Amino acid sequence: MGILADKNTRVVVQGITGREGMFHSERMLEYGTQVVGGVRPGKGGEWVLDGKVPVFDSVKVAVDATGADCSMIVVPQSAAPDAMLEAADSGVRLIICLTEGIPIQDMMRVRAYLDFKGVQLIGPNCPGLLTPGQTKIGIIPGDIAIPGSIGVVSRSGTLTYEVLAALKQVGLGATTCVGIGGDPVKGLNYIDVLQMFEDDPLTDQVVMIGEIGGSDEEKAAEFISQSMTKPVVSFIAGQSAPPGKRMGHAGAIVEGGEGSAADKIAALKKAGVQMADHPEQIPDLLRK
Amino acid sequence: MGILADKNTRVVVQGITGREGMFHSERMLEYGTQVVGGVRPGKGGEWVLDGKVPVFDSVKVAVDATGADCSMIVVPQSAAPDAMLEAADSGVRLIICLTEGIPIQDMMRVRAYLDFKGVQLIGPNCPGLLTPGQTKIGIIPGDIAIPGSIGVVSRSGTLTYEVLAALKQVGLGATTCVGIGGDPVKGLNYIDVLQMFEDDPLTDQVVMIGEIGGSDEEKAAEFISQSMTKPVVSFIAGQSAPPGKRMGHAGAIVEGGEGSAADKIAALKKAGVQMADHPEQIPDLLRK
Amino acid sequence: MKLHEYISKDIFAKYGVPVPKGEIAATPEEAGKIAKKLGGRVVVKAQVLVGGRGKAGGVKLAADPQEAVEAAKAILGMDIKGLTVSKVLIAPAVEIATEIYLGITNDRTARQPVIIASAAGGVDIEEVAKTNPEKIIRVHVNPLLGVQDYNIRDLAIGIELDRRLWDSFHTITKGLWEAYHNSDATLAEINPLVIDDKGQLLGIDGKMVIDDSALYRHPDFEELRDLSAEEPAEIEARQSDLTYIKLDGEIGCMVNGAGLAMATMDIIKLFGGEPANFLDIGGGANAEKVAAALRIILSDPNVKAVLFNIFGGITRGDEVAKGILEAMDTLKPTVPMVIRLVGTNAAEGRALLAEANMITAETLAEAAQKAVEAAKGSK
């Protein structure tokens, strides 16, 4: 059993009838995920994916009919804020939003409302989560990871696959892999997921994958040094990137530092985290 | 010690420099209430009430300077929603808003925000509270009540004074008297205060004063029958009132019944509440 | 404050709700001209701020301008539940296939706006609410978010609206929400919202009630107030910032606080009298306001006695006494007056009133008994 979701998690897919919705729902069904329903306003009553999945007009109707406790969102950019709010009011406990390009002011409002309702969100603009051998909710390819005792958290997409594949290569598996997404305002953050791994009896070690920008990795470093007993291995992408584009004075005043790779690596090292030079080095740094 | 406030409660008055603000702050000081500061944007630095009370530009500044934990609001109608939100962000735990005439849509937003912040509100459009012998925060005349073991909750103003005076007449006193106000959307409701009295070791009996309109008394009746062990005596004003003005179809659909005195009295009687025919009968119905 | 149908529908139209384009007439001639301009069959509808005008004969169909003139002649001046019709709305007649109910109001229990829809719209909607509550769909709106697209979809799904009409229903519900929200309404209602013979949604009748507390930021509505729908004394009371409701009894009441005012009426009845009015002078009333209140009470010829019940809090006894004395100087009332004055500055007030020829009382029960006796005596 992984953190956040396992083989009993019942998923509805908002936007199931779209190209991506269909493609990934099919992969999820193949993997064994309980995709119990889809949502597409105006198409309620249809069945998709060879008649395996019923489509509903709203998340509420879908949840009432299927007992779903999780919603995955793959609707277009302009419909995504409404879709998240709808999911939050429907009774699911976990929302995983894959949609990218959601305006930040929309996300601030959505996140405030979700906090108010006590609903957990992963994403937006994220690959979702994978509990190897049990369930995958999102787009992480299922065959690149095997069950194991390593917790993986990342705000990058394909870089995460790289790491999972590298782990599998040497026979290492994961309890859960959570792709939290790289948007400035999102649902679960590193710290939230690190805490879950710390509390999870099946997780022995944690891999945290970060990148330049913002200060989430620095905050995670502080959390690790203060609250974590399990070993953490990390890689930060963007060491070779030129100084990022600036957001005027206010951005610098608010963010403080520049969010450079060097700063993040220094903070994590200070917190006792083992740092990899490149992703394929990570397996060597894990305690075997 | 009463529920909600006692002699240690430290109060700031928002709108202290106005006519009503000055008048009632003075009465409160006379009663022994710790009026530790006032707020009037643009008049910070002045002192009022014979130099006894400092004025601040904002609630936050006032709370930081005085350690106040309660704010009483007597600002004009148009400034009251902002004043409540400001108080909610300032660190006080209790807001008592006397201002009347606040638009209901404003109050719905304010209340939602206060719930989010976990701050308690009494009012608006209420006489406030009185913990006899300890503190009065609001406009209930201090000399009409004595300390005792009766909890009083009311959504009426002067009718409450009537009851307190009638109790005093026969030597009965109150633990706390809470005037929750009669606005359709407000802070504490009957049920919230009844629960506090039920939990308060010093309160032996409860007087609940209601009036026609809405369905708060019916809900209170349900609560009393299910959750209260202490005896409750009640009076409902408006038995002689003609059927109230209607709010179109939607109002009737939402509210269900008409909120008539007869309905309320029947519900309360069914819940085992002793009903008074007029306010001055209440003392006779209390267990001596 | 209630708005007339034609004003409500103008507001809805401003926010994108399709409504039949009608015009307002105050004379049969105007009605005929409008009917001619519109062409075809029209409906002539009394504009009164009360329900049930259809059953009272206040709505008539007219096949041509001449029939419209006749219809307007019949309706203008008509008395509907005590209100005189002074305006009619002339609008194109619509072939109605289906009647839907759509309304927004404030749910005080949920402390949220609620949008209500039903496929069983029309005049019997309240009956539907009682007998077939499952046909009434309610969707709450978080006041910090405002209406969201999924709220509207939940309504459309709930009333099983034809999917081809979802987009149009979305526009209408969003428009109704904006009308409700931007106008500080306590009610914004389209009933019926019809599907016409062309399969289009159309708002046939509209109603809005504006939150009186919010009128200070909507001066435009204040100008629209239809004073013909109110008692002159109630209008005068509002202008003096008093709440006055005329009743049928013989004992005039002046009380501070709505709850105490009602309790005072109740106790008058308990002791065998009948209150002539509800009058709340509010908190902190000054002498001027008290004088206006007494003038309003005494303007009712049924009043045989007046009962003052003032429990001082914000309101000060001495101010009230001054107002009573001023008013008595001007009005020279002939009916007996019973006064009970307690609370803030009551002693000062009583001292001021000592010279006036008034009956005084200590308790509420005593005051009521004395007022009932006085009223009997002065008949």
Place this chain on the structure above:
Amino acid sequence: MKLHEYISKDIFAKYGVPVPKGEIAATPEEAGKIAKKLGGRVVVKAQVLVGGRGKAGGVKLAADPQEAVEAAKAILGMDIKGLTVSKVLIAPAVEIATEIYLGITNDRTARQPVIIASAAGGVDIEEVAKTNPEKIIRVHVNPLLGVQDYNIRDLAIGIELDRRLWDSFHTITKGLWEAYHNSDATLAEINPLVIDDKGQLLGIDGKMVIDDSALYRHPDFEELRDLSAEEPAEIEARQSDLTYIKLDGEIGCMVNGAGLAMATMDIIKLFGGEPANFLDIGGGANAEKVAAALRIILSDPNVKAVLFNIFGGITRGDEVAKGILEAMDTLKPTVPMVIRLVGTNAAEGRALLAEANMITAETLAEAAQKAVEAAKGSK
């Protein structure tokens, strides 16, 4: 997307922020005409989307129209941090008594908008933030509430603004909030907001950055985009929905996913090479997009080798392979190409590419090493 000073100030003015009424000129003659029309002393300011134009000589005072012509002549065409000045703003010169900073941005940690004010405004505000952080006042705004009056008072109190200016400061801050909120800005900044010699608040310089993700609902901003501030290849990339940033190295990179793209650049550097670019083809890229990406990479003459690193997820290996083959058909590249293809449909993709003359790799490290070697070999 950054907006020019003159556009930002136009938006601020629309929301009630007082700004000096200036006009834009593209030639010295126009500048002279505007200066004449304005009368008095004017300031001629380069309109470039980069900071530090003052220190670079891009801002000049002119006492009369002739001086304005000279100033415009000097500034137009000037190179400021790699950007050529094509427009100048001519505005009345203002006598400045005090410089205030006022800006709104998104605090991603607090997940709320934050309004920032300082009495120590002007060009050195970032220095103030470091050396005297107590002079920087931050007030967060709840995103569900929007800015409230007390938020603005907290700012005025915090910067100890003269109370006579509170009302004006309120109007300006509220206007700036509306500009920020209604435009989906990630930054809306007035710096300096000055108190002029008449004691009035006036917004002298303004800056806005619009959230690129929100541009779909602001087509008007898209039209204002200043393409002169961007690399042509970056513009082409954006039009193909790719993210491309030109760098100075010799190994072109095409990767799916920003994190993996950066990791690929990092590992190239780790093995002794230098990346020529950052290029993220995004998720679910199709053949057409891949072809556009390759064209852009090869348009950089510094590129000595290309490294493809594709880890299939949404992106399918076969689609990428097709795109590469198509692009190679057209472009006939002469530089060596190293490809690593794993994940979804990677086998199908590899099969398609088998005939093409490409270097393949299994691991990221291997791919990077081979690319570095290939680039050295092709020099």
